[in-house]
Amino acid sequence: MPTKEAVTKVDNPWNDIIAPHFEQFMLFFYPEIHKRIDFSRGQEILDDDLQKVLKGTETDPLMIDQLIKVWLTNGKMAVFYTHLDTRGKKDKEFAKRLFIRNYRLFDIFGPGLVSLVLLGDDLEDWRPKSYSYGLAGFTMFCRFPMLKLVDYDWEELEKSENPFSIVVRAHIKALETTRSSQKRLTSKKDLFKALYEAKLDKEDTINFYRFLDLVMPLPKGFGQQFYSFVAQYEEKNNMYYITRAKKRVKVEKAAKVTKEPKATKKEAKVTKEAKATKEAKATKEAKVTKEAKVTKEAKVTKEAKVTKKVTKEVASKEVASKEGVDEQSALRQLRKSVTDVLRARFKRIPRTVTQQFQGIEDATVLSELLTQAAILESLDLFKEVLKKKV
Numbered sequence: 001m002p003t004k005e006a007v008t009k010v011d012n013p014w015n016d017i018i019a020p021h022f023e024q025f026m027l028f029f030y031p032e033i034h035k036r037i038d039f040s041r042g043q044e045i046l047d048d049d050l051q052k053v054l055k056g057t058e059t060d061p062l063m064i065d066q067l068i069k070v071w072l073t074n075g076k077m078a079v080f081y082t083h084l085d086t087r088g089k090k091d092k093e094f095a096k097r098l099f100i101r102n103y104r105l106f107d108i109f110g111p112g113l114v115s116l117v118l119l120g121d122d123l124e125d126w127r128p129k130s131y132s133y134g135l136a137g138f139t140m141f142c143r144f145p146m147l148k149l150v151d152y153d154w155e156e157l158e159k160s161e162n163p164f165s166i167v168v169r170a171h172i173k174a175l176e177t178t179r180s181s182q183k184r185l186t187s188k189k190d191l192f193k194a195l196y197e198a199k200l201d202k203e204d205t206i207n208f209y210r211f212l213d214l215v216m217p218l219p220k221g222f223g224q225q226f227y228s229f230v231a232q233y234e235e236k237n238n239m240y241y242i243t244r245a246k247k248r249v250k251v252e253k254a255a256k257v258t259k260e261p262k263a264t265k266k267e268a269k270v271t272k273e274a275k276a277t278k279e280a281k282a283t284k285e286a287k288v289t290k291e292a293k294v295t296k297e298a299k300v301t302k303e304a305k306v307t308k309k310v311t312k313e314v315a316s317k318e319v320a321s322k323e324g325v326d327e328q329s330a331l332r333q334l335r336k337s338v339t340d341v342l343r344a345r346f347k348r349i350p351r352t353v354t355q356q357f358q359g360i361e362d363a364t365v366l367s368e369l370l371t372q373a374a375i376l377e378s379l380d381l382f383k384e385v386l387k388k389k390v
Contacts, residue, residue, distance in 0.1 A: 013214035014064045014084050017167060019045050020207065022068055026080075028164035029147055030116065037078070041071040046079065053104045062087040067105070079109045086120035088175075095131035099142045117146040122175050150175070158194075163208050166195055174216045181222045188216045189229055196239065205241050327363075334366035341373040342382065353383060356390050365389050 018025050022043055026034040050067040064084040072078050083098060085091070102115045119127075127148065132141040149171050157165045170191050177184035195208055218226055231243050335358055342349045360366055372385045 012061055012064055012086065013211045014086065015066075017207065017211045018064070018066050018082060018084075019043075019068060021163070021204070022070075024162055024164055028160070028162040029118065030145070033114075036072050036074075038071045038073045044069040049105075049108055050081075053101055053108075065101075076112065078112045078114060079105070081105055081113065081115045082118070083115065084118040084120065086171075088121040088123075090123060090126045095128045095142075098128075098144060099131040102142060102144070115144045117144050119146065119148045120171060121148075122150045161198065163195075163198055163200060163204065166191055166198065166208060167211060169194070170212050170215050177216075181219050184216055185218060185222045185226055188212065188218070188226055191216075192226075192230060193233065196233070196237065202241050209242055331361060331363060331366065334363060334370060335360070338366065338370050338373050341370065342379070345373070346379045349379070353379075353386065356386055360390070 023034070023037075023039045026037065046067040046069055050065060054065060062085070064082075064086070066082045067079065068082070069077060069079045081102065083101075085094070091097075098115060098117065102113065105113050105115075117128075127146065129146045130141065130143040132139065134140065149168050152168050152172075154169070154172075157169050170188075173184070173187040173191065177187055191212055192209070195205060195212065198205075200208065217223075234240050234243050338357060339349065339354055342353070357366065357369055360369075369382075369386065369389060373382055376382050376385070
């Protein structure tokens with residue numbers, strides 16, 4: 001098997017082989033369950049739900065989790081959670097961790113959930129199949145179907161027409177040839193021939209070949225020997241699935257490099273200078289915008305203070321009027337207040353404007369004009385309001 005570091009870079013090859021070939025997967029590993037599934041209704045990969053359950057729990061690139069929804073022949077829905085552990089070591093918390101994930105998924109899917117376990121290690125004495133605990137008369141028990149890849153009989157695997165028999169053989173040989181590149185090269189060639197003899201369609205052949213290539217990596221020299229063997233084998237059998245696929249990848253990579261050439265030092269310098277100029281311009285514009293904002297806020301604050309002062313004076317005069325102060329005096333003060341606000345906001349006020357509201361004898365109208373003088377954005381707008389009031 002690839003090391004944990006190698007798998008991290010390319011992702012575990014099992015990840016891309018189970019879901020796309022789920023029917024063949026179930027037929028090979030769980031034939032009795034396969035009979036109960038209506039594959040004509042398709043399947044749904046529930047990756048989002050799975051990620052919610054796995055969030056905050058221990059994960060490892062050598063542990064593969066897949067969640068797939070299908071329909072049974074009786075018309076009911078079923079969700080299969082498959083867990084594959086290829087770490088090759090004992091884990092005391094394995095059964096407990098699986099139990100926790102199972103009950104979290106049970107909260108979502110209920111009794112239609114089934115958890116399946118595949119173990120990829122070669123440890124004869126490690127075979128977790130259940131988890132249980134109990135206290136004060138309470139008991140909880142969880143049993144899950146467990147299969148171990150190394151338990152499969154090699155001769156039976158060679159007889160099988162299911163492509164997952166090649167997957168299991170590749171996994172077993174990867175374990176057996178960890179310390180011998182020559183033996184791995186020989187086994188990889190044999191498995192490659194078995195893959196072509198399975199007579200799968202082009203897409204499936206490429207998918208299972210990708211698994212074989214990743215699960216049985218070879219050092220550079222041995223890798224070149226293997227790819228030479230692949231090219232010769234395909235040419236001999238007039239089937240260019242792999243060599244053409246590899247050639248297409250190389251062409252796409254070359255096209256990408258051609259399309260995106262590296263910048264010269266001169267171009268890089270120009271780009272850097274242009275970026276610096278752009279940043280300086282943006283900084284200057286931000287500064288000007290900030291100053292304009294401060295000026296505007298100061299103006300608004302000043303106008304608000306004037307309005308507050310005038311309003312306060314008007315309120316005082318109204319109170320005074322209620323206490324018997326001469327009405328004409330209050331009107332004169334209102335007119336003066338309107339004039340003061342207009343001058344404070346718009347500086348110069350045409351005499352024709354002041355003359356118009358000097359003749360108004362209604363305190364209510366003058367109070368409305370005072371309010372408009374304080375809030376309208378321009379003198380022209382005030383003139384329009386005044387025209388309607390006169």
